[in-house]
Amino acid sequence: MTANQAMIENYRNSFLKEVEANVEEGEWVKMCMQCGVCSGSCPLGKFWDHPPQEIFMMIRAGKRDQVLGSDSMWMCTSCYNCIVRCPRELPITHIMHGLAHYAKRLGLVPANQPTAKFAQKFWDNLMAKGRVNELKLGLSLYFMNGFGEGVKVAMKNQKLGMNMMKAKRMNPMEIMGGHAVQDLSGFQKAIKKAAELEDARIAQPGG
Amino acid sequence: MAKREYSFYPGCSSQKGASSSNLMTSVQTMCEELDIQLNEIPDWNCCAASIGYAGGGELPRLTLSARNIALAEKHHAGQDLVATCAACWLSTREAAERLEEDAKLMTEANQALDEADLKLENKTPIKHMVEVLIEDIGYEEMGGKVKKPLEGIKIAGYVGCQTNRPFGIVGESFENPVYLDKLVDTLGAESIPAYEKKVQCCGGALAFSEPEKSQEMVKGIIEAAYDHGADMIATPCPVCQMNVEVYQDQINATYATKFAMPVVYYSTLMAVAYGRNARDAALDGQIIPAKKLDELAAK
Numbered sequence: 001m002t003a004n005q006a007m008i009e010n011y012r013n014s015f016l017k018e019v020e021a022n023v024e025e026g027e028w029v030k031m032c033m034q035c036g037v038c039s040g041s042c043p044l045g046k047f048w049d050h051p052p053q054e055i056f057m058m059i060r061a062g063k064r065d066q067v068l069g070s071d072s073m074w075m076c077t078s079c080y081n082c083i084v085r086c087p088r089e090l091p092i093t094h095i096m097h098g099l100a101h102y103a104k105r106l107g108l109v110p111a112n113q114p115t116a117k118f119a120q121k122f123w124d125n126l127m128a129k130g131r132v133n134e135l136k137l138g139l140s141l142y143f144m145n146g147f148g149e150g151v152k153v154a155m156k157n158q159k160l161g162m163n164m165m166k167a168k169r170m171n172p173m174e175i176m177g178g179h180a181v182q183d184l185s186g187f188q189k190a191i192k193k194a195a196e197l198e199d200a201r202i203a204q205p206g207g
Numbered sequence: 208m209a210k211r212e213y214s215f216y217p218g219c220s221s222q223k224g225a226s227s228s229n230l231m232t233s234v235q236t237m238c239e240e241l242d243i244q245l246n247e248i249p250d251w252n253c254c255a256a257s258i259g260y261a262g263g264g265e266l267p268r269l270t271l272s273a274r275n276i277a278l279a280e281k282h283h284a285g286q287d288l289v290a291t292c293a294a295c296w297l298s299t300r301e302a303a304e305r306l307e308e309d310a311k312l313m314t315e316a317n318q319a320l321d322e323a324d325l326k327l328e329n330k331t332p333i334k335h336m337v338e339v340l341i342e343d344i345g346y347e348e349m350g351g352k353v354k355k356p357l358e359g360i361k362i363a364g365y366v367g368c369q370t371n372r373p374f375g376i377v378g379e380s381f382e383n384p385v386y387l388d389k390l391v392d393t394l395g396a397e398s399i400p401a402y403e404k405k406v407q408c409c410g411g412a413l414a415f416s417e418p419e420k421s422q423e424m425v426k427g428i429i430e431a432a433y434d435h436g437a438d439m440i441a442t443p444c445p446v447c448q449m450n451v452e453v454y455q456d457q458i459n460a461t462y463a464t465k466f467a468m469p470v471v472y473y474s475t476l477m478a479v480a481y482g483r484n485a486r487d488a489a490l491d492g493q494i495i496p497a498k499k500l501d502e503l504a505a506k
Contacts, residue, residue: 024265043408044420075417078257079408080372084381093373097260104261116261118416123262126253132219134226141415160453163494164226171224179222182250186323187274191263194270194319 004106008064010205015064022202024098025091032056038082038092048072052082052092055099068108073100074115105202117144127191130181135174211343214283214331215245216275218295219253220445227292227445229492233474234291234336236487240352240477241344246286248279254298257369258412266315272302273316276333277325287332289339291474293369293444300333300374337443337473338376341386346393354482355506356395360499362476363402363432363440364388367447371406382406390473391441394480404431409450422458425451429458429468439469439497441476448472452494469497479504 001009011018019026032053039051050058050072058067073096082092100116103109109116118141125137142157143150164170171178181187221231238245252275253259255268263271276299279288290296306313306329317327340349364387372381379386384406388398407428410421428451432440442448452470459466471493478488485504490497 024260043410043424044413044417047420075413077368077408077411077413077421079368079411081368081408083373084375097257098265101260101264105264114416115258115413118412119258119261122258122412123255126219126255126259127262130252131222132253134220138415156457159456163453167229167492167494168224169226169228169492169494174224179219179225181252183323186325187252189322190270190274190319190325191267193322194267194315195264197315197318198264198266 002107004108006203007106013062015062015067016060018064019059019099019102023095023102025094026098028090028095029056029059031088031090033088035087037085037087038090041081041085042075043079043081044075044077047075052096055096065108067099068103068106069110070103071110071113073097073103074109074113076100112145114144127188129178130184130187131179133174133178135170135172135178139175210242210244211339212244212246212283212286213289213334213339214279214286215247216251216254216279216288216290216295216299217247218290218292218445220292220449226449229489230291230445230448230472230474232487232489232492233472233478236478236483236489237474237481240481240483241340241349243339243344245289246283248275248288249282250278251275254295256294256298256412266312266319268298269302269305269312270316270319272299273306273320273327273329274323274325275299276303276329276331277320277327280328280331281325287334287339289334289336291336291445293335293367294446296333296335297369297374303329303331303333335370335376335443337370337386340390341376346389349390349477350393353394353480355480355503357391357476357480357500357503358395360396360503361399361436361438362391362396363399363435363437364391364405365402365428365432365440365442365447365451365470366405367442367444368406368408368411369446370443387441387443387473391476394476396476399432399435399437402431402435402437404428409447411446411450414446414450414454418454418457419461421450422454422461425454426458426462426464426466429455429466430464432468433466437468438499439471441471441473443473455495467495469493469495469500471497471500475500 076096220227391398414421
């Protein structure tokens with residue numbers, strides 16, 4: 001049974017309970033009063049198939065596949081405008097991050113979602129050395145849609161890269177290894193432990 | 208007067224050879240002039256910024272920040288923790304608050320940190336450098352150090368998102384914060400309090416994954432600065448600075464605009480106003496030169 005099927009079994013008929021138990025800050029979803037201020041405040045609002053207000057109602061209506069398979073949460077720029085304007089003070093940004101992460105955890109992210117791909121690359125990059133290697137991250141980003149596409153993107157950004165190097169804000173030597181934490185083993189063990197604890201909590205029916 | 212000391216979290220993009228190393232240079236200069244000593248947290252790690260949410264779950268992300276706070280508490284006991292990067296500050300403060308409110312997460316974070324022989328007390332105030340300037344130093348003291356007033360320079364204060372929301376600076380409004388305008392005035396330059404894009408999102412990390420969507424917003428930020436007759440934009444945020452400065456060529460190509468608007472850090476403004484040279488003010492880190500500051504720094 002896949003992780004996704006296990007969750008469908010655990011929370012049969014209540015997607016809201018599943019979100020409350022397993023999604024970061026999910027217990028706030030039922031507090032939404034459908035005013036729509038979040039949707040109107042989002043800088044990328046016009047690109048969301050389902051803006052946050054709609055997502056909250058869809059969760060209550062049990063539209064599990066439509067929510068978790070949606071492109072929408074991946075449009076969040078983390079600007080926090082919705083959070084500070086929400087009259088009920090729901091942590092909307094965090095709920096959107098939480099839904100996106102939960103969709104990724106269950107393997108439900110739409111194929112080739114660019115922000116989902118970039119976000120994973122960012123995480124893998126920082127986990128490798130404990131600090132982000134901007135050069136490797138940038139190059140992996142250029143080539144995330146295959147080699148041919150990557151060459152095109154890299155050419156388009158060539159001038160930008162030269163500008164950054166000239167201003168000493170990009171260092172080609174970072175490709176050799178780059179900045180890192182010293183206690184890399186302790187760092188990685190701690191984050192691995194944190195991931196294990198979280199996995200165990202989510203695997204329990206009812207959270 | 209005795210030096211003020213803080214435990215300092217510079218963040219990945221402020222490291223040598225990284226995209227906001229110019230922020231680091233100008234902040235160090237500013238701090239020298241204001242008698243502030245920044246003690247770098249030994250062996251700090253990345254905070255995962257905002258975009259880390261997809262790869263890392265809640266607890267792994269909180270543990271990243273918990274490790275930094277625990278290291279600060281171990282090595283710099285009693286000092287406030289200060290960050291210059293908006294994302295670093297936000298992640299660290301968010302983690303501190305979440306762990307304060309949720310005893311179960313706090314226990315789990317400490318279980319994880321135990322693997323690295325660290326323990327989080329979570330008693331440390333987490334501050335943005337701007338809070339240090341406004342609350343600990345104050346406009347009067349900042350203004351008193353000005354040797355070369357930035358006279359005749361009109362500056363659009365671009366606060367951006369994460370320095371302003373969800374925490375912001377105490378007493379300031381989320382919709383129209385005025386502290387950056389006040390700082391610009393304090394340094395002898397001309398502020399633009401009516402600059403309507405001062406808290407507009409630049410796209411953040413989506414500048415990489417959704418460049419067209421992000422650049423459409425950046426275009427508006429620059430256009431509004433031109434409409435107000437600005438000579439340059441100033442910001443406290445490394446992501447804002449990068450996104451608004453470095454894509455102007457690409458925006459010009461897409462929209463047939465002719466943008467060449469310098470985007471500088473508040474710390475660069477302060478370093479120049481305090482009489483320091485172009486190098487100390489990190490003016491050599493500009494991709495679009497801030498000519499009026501270059502001229503003043505050379506005088």
